[in-house]
Amino acid sequence: MSKKLGPRKRSRRAASKGATKATGRGYLSVMKSGKKSAAERTKAVSAVSPATADDSELASLMAVLTDKTAPIRVRLAALQSLGAARFASPAFASNQGDYIAALRKVVDDPDHELRQRVLGILAREKDGYAQNRLLEGLKNKDKALLPPEKALQLLGYDVHANAYPVAREIVQNPPNQQAKREALRLLAADAASAPMFEKILQDKNESSEIRQIGAAALHALKPDSLQAHARAIVMDPSESDDIKQTCLTALTQFGPPQIGEDKTLMDRVDQLSTRGSAKVQDSARELRAKYKR
């Protein structure tokens, strides 16, 4: 049962709590201390409440993050706390400059996970320094901070990052399939790449996944062209089921209302609704239902 306190006692207790916040900051020295275990330091990091983090707590978290001698799990915990404080702490915005500087300090860190997470944060900030380093790594693999597919993904956060030329090179000479896929995804916002996507969509030697990316990119860049190619693919009996299904969906979702009057196409859709794989049949039926034949 809690004791009832008089107003004077209540105020004294409140004052003493405030004093604890101001003076009882042992956790700040613990998180930075090289003599403490990783577990103790991580616990000290988590003692910072993101919603109430003040300037000195944020500065301590940044110090831990940039301390290359600290155990990686402590540094990752500091990064996580900073990320949470960024959204929750009113004091954070005025520390933004120091935060960005701290992140830039660790983009070269030997730990891959930390590097990737930090570069991810900077890329979302459209940070010119991070973009430079990522582009540099795509052009010269000795300088790469991340695998090319990840670097391309991060550069995709900013359409103005000037990653299109290097992405086009990667599409031509991909180091691996994932990199090619990411390069194509990046180029899906580049109006000048529409002709390339038309070629990819028509290329039966490409994998279905790559051709599907081509279809999605064309829908964003040149929707009329996608509709024309989708119709041709649906009509073509030698096309794969995957790409046929993609094209049926494109016609159903984004096609012009007069599709229903295209007798040749609708006859073909009728055929597909009873033959072929189950997924093609389903998509063909959906198209037929929408255009009410």
Add this chain to the structure above:
Amino acid sequence: MLPVTGEGAETSEAEVAALVDSLAASGRQADLLDLLREDHAIYDQRGGAAVSRMRGWVLLALERGGITQDALLFVLEELESGLDPYPVAAAARALRAYAAPSEAFAPFLLQALTNMAGHDELLSFEAYGEYAVDSSATSPIREILITLAWVGPAAKSVLADLEALRDQPGVLSRRLRPDFERAVSAICRLDGKDDDNCCKLPEGLRHVFSWRSDSDASGSIAQTLFEDQTGARLTFPDIFHGRPTIVVFFYTRCDNLLKCSLTVTKLGRVQALLRGRDLSGTIGTAAITYDPGFDSPERLRSFGGRRGFRFDSNHRMLRAVDGMDTLRHHFRLGVNFTGSLVNRHRIEAYVLNAQGRVVCSFERLRWDEQELVDRAVAVSNEHESAAPMSPASHMCAPTPDHPNCSAALLRSLPSLALAFLPKCPICWAAYLSAFGLAGLESVARLPWIQPVLIGAILINVASAWLRGRGTGRMAGAYLAGLGALAIIGSRFGAPVAPLGLILTLAGSVLTALDRELRLPRVRTVGKE
């Protein structure tokens, strides 16, 4: 001419930086300023971050030689609308190299401070392309605060707003508090000076608006095909002939909210002003995208609709079907690209006359909706009263900066009358005999006529002088003043009345006509 040709990306950033340094070392300010034109080849095919670095570096180089009137507009533009920390910080620093602080700078600095709140970043100006990681480095907010301190008491108009930022969370870090307090103390300082220049609008700010007389709406622009927000295809004459049109440029992927998003929102407000004056059918509006490859009719419709743009046959959002080249040339757009994507553009708004010619433009700084409407109304009135317009006729649109020619000529009538008043017995005899024939002798003898005419002459001279101050071109005022002196002198026997007449007339006409009449091309900042 600078050794930068072809696509900008063929020249490395390091080479551009070296070029900028050498221009600064040899004091070639005009060439440096030329590098700030958005359409300069150095920006072609660069990423947004590279363009920001380069422009920031040019601003810093300009700072070393002192910021001139022509450079001022670029500096203030960056402070008002820039969101990239590096060029904003460079602009704030560069402003301190202007000849003297001005009250006019204070709102720009306050705006920059607000824009950078929550986006402050540590920066290095030591070498090109350097990014700071040291917390002792400078930052845009620090540079802005130092510049506010430099402006000092002239910034008192923003003091209350500035002090309100002191306790606003997220604006000032502990590190920046001393800079903030120094700025506030400097503004509060009583320097005892009553500087007449403190409130004068710097010359550089007057280049925001300009008239044009060399726009040609025939040739390739007439063939340009557009697609509007409904997907309808129209030619340039279909859209822009028959009524004046207010035109702005934008693109939906612009990540600077203070530019394209705000521009289209403001155009929506312009439409509301036109509706309020029942002018929606008389004056059209158009927003044209810089990014026609990406901005499909659906995107245009959605982007405009969400920003209050109302569509009809007089009010459209457009994309050029065959690309931007012809439009870039016709409007002399301040924009550059990497691939088909914009990497940098300025704020720009135009008024086209009923023949589709560009009559005037607002560039770089935010335009005022009411002022833009007033300009378009002036062009519309002229269209209604005198169609078809001659290339130079729009220059006499009766706007504050652009008074009607006939009004100016009317102002010189008192000078003519005074010059013709009789000055000697022979004149009297001649005039009286002539007036006697016409029955007007009583007019010439009226005792009040001479002081009234002298007063009217002085008003004409004062008007020419004020207009000259407004435009920065004083020749007309000087001629009108000399003419007035000669006419008044002729009252005391000097035989200079005819000269006075000629000078007064010449001064009045020169004052009325804009500079375009005397120069082959208008001076458009960043284009010449």
